[in-house]
Amino acid sequence: MVNTFSFACSACGKCCNSPPAMTLPELFRHRDLFIGCLAIGRVPRRRAGERLRAGQHESVLDETDAAAFASLADTLLHGAGDTFSIVTQGYDYPSLARCPALEDDGRCGIHLKGKPVTCEVVPLDPLVPDTLQHLVLAGRNQSALYLGTDCIQEGPRADATLLVAEGRIEDANAQHALARRRHALEQEKAMWGRAVFESLRNDLFESPAALARIPSGGFLTISIVPALLAVAGASVRCREWCLDYIDSQLALIDRRVAQALLRRRLDDRPVTQELRGFASAFQRARTLLVAPKQSRNEDLVFASSVEAYLSSACN
Numbered sequence: 335m336v337n338t339f340s341f342a343c344s345a346c347g348k349c350c351n352s353p354p355a356m357t358l359p360e361l362f363r364h365r366d367l368f369i370g371c372l373a374i375g376r377v378p379r380r381r382a383g384e385r386l387r388a389g390q391h392e393s394v395l396d397e398t399d400a401a402a403f404a405s406l407a408d409t410l411l412h413g414a415g416d417t418f419s420i421v422t423q424g425y426d427y428p429s430l431a432r433c434p435a436l437e438d439d440g441r442c443g444i445h446l447k448g449k450p451v452t453c454e455v456v457p458l459d460p461l462v463p464d465t466l467q468h469l470v471l472a473g474r475n476q477s478a479l480y481l482g483t484d485c486i487q488e489g490p491r492a493d494a495t496l497l498v499a500e501g502r503i504e505d506a507n508a509q510h511a512l513a514r515r516r517h518a519l520e521q522e523k524a525m526w527g528r529a530v531f532e533s534l535r536n537d538l539f540e541s542p543a544a545l546a547r548i549p550s551g552g553f554l555t556i557s558i559v560p561a562l563l564a565v566a567g568a569s570v571r572c573r574e575w576c577l578d579y580i581d582s583q584l585a586l587i588d589r590r591v592a593q594a595l596l597r598r599r600l601d602d603r604p605v606t607q608e609l610r611g612f613a614s615a616f617q618r619a620r621t622l623l624v625a626p627k628q629s630r631n632e633d634l635v636f637a638s639s640v641e642a643y644l645s646s647a648c649n
């Protein structure tokens with residue numbers, strides 16, 4: 335069979351080499367373990383006739399493929415023309431080369447306490463149509479991260495789950511995880527993503543000089559505060575949850591920076607600077623959020639949606 339891949343995760347932990355993308359409620363739930371940030375990436379619009387290649391696999395996109403990419407972009411991403419992903423994620427010192435939840439035996443320490451949905455989706459990509467996931471797997475099968483792990487294999491294998499075949503996701507768990515991650519991204523866009531995109535429109539998304547700060551194929555990381563301010567404004571309860579989150583994050587940043595100072599690594603210094611910047615942004619947000627509020631009309635529908643969205647992590 336062509337374009338067929340199997341997958342068998344042995345939980346070796348090799349792909350847990352940095353903190354993952356996490357939803358805001360997931361970051362709230364694990365607020366004493368993960369420092370939250372916003373990661374902003376550029377995602378080019380795909381056009382019919384465009385050739386995508388990964389390893390030995392190649393596809394020339396037709397109108398249906400281009401429409402499937404556009405549908406995902408319209409639902410999950412931001413902007414027109416070139417589109418941008420804005421996600422919340424964990425942040426830590428790259429020199430540690432590990433997710434903070436990774437145990438020394440290679441296991442995930444939060445597997446039973448709410449493992450991030452993005453980790454359940456591995457090795458698929460929610461921004462790629464199901465019919466083209468074989469290209470994602472072909473690319474990942476060749477990446478250094480997965481080399482030597484054998485978890486992604488071409489063709490059907492007796493000792494692995496058939497993941498993708500002939501343009502379909504074959505495994506029900508993978509289908510479910512992809513659906514949940516896409517739903518989560520859609521929800522994040524509605525709860526705070528649109529507001530953050532608008533708040534950064536002039537200073538980032540419409541400024542060529544600022545856009546140049548987004549590395550090609552990578553992410554620009556900034557403070558998570560714009561997302562917090564978007565949800566904190568929904569109701570008094572949301573504001574209290576955000577203040578609680580800010581206090582936990584300030585304490586966690588203090589601990590992480592103190593550990594880094596003991597390591598005395600030169601390459602940690604810019605990260606420490608960035609974390610101090612995050613801490614300053616949290617302090618400013620704290621001052622803003624504790625200040626007495628003018629009475630104003632709350633959007634009760636939005637308030638109850640945001641409370642429901644955050645409550646799984648805060649109660």
Ligand code: SF4
Binds near residue numbers: 344348480483485
């Ligand atoms: S590298 Fe592969 S086998 Fe190891 S944890 Fe990640 S998905 Fe599983």
Ligand code: SF4
Binds near residue numbers: 436
């Ligand atoms: S949360 Fe768990 S599965 Fe996800 S990257 Fe961290 S250790 Fe790996």
